[in-house]
Amino acid sequence: MPNSASAKKRLRQSLDRRARNRTVRTSLRTQIKKCRTTIAGGDAAACETEFRTTVKKLDQAAAKKVLHANAAARLKSRLSKAIKAMKTKASS
Numbered sequence: 001m002p003n004s005a006s007a008k009k010r011l012r013q014s015l016d017r018r019a020r021n022r023t024v025r026t027s028l029r030t031q032i033k034k035c036r037t038t039i040a041g042g043d044a045a046a047c048e049t050e051f052r053t054t055v056k057k058l059d060q061a062a063a064k065k066v067l068h069a070n071a072a073a074r075l076k077s078r079l080s081k082a083i084k085a086m087k088t089k090a091s092s
Helices: 005-041 044-063 069-091
Strands: none
Touching: 005 044, 005 069, 044 069
């Protein structure tokens, strides 16, 4: 338990920040799962819309430092690659 006033304030701040980060991270994970299920479903139009919203959420999380910028870029790249593979598989 914090003893000084500044330590008590830091504890309050860290708890607030943790709660905020958890909500962002949870919604991000849900959005990534939605994107992956639409890719597995094979609907190209739905994939594009889900991918767009996923990219937006990834960029927002990276901007808020909830997720590292390189991790966000890596996830975007992998999702994009999966969508392209799904489209080529569907067209051939």
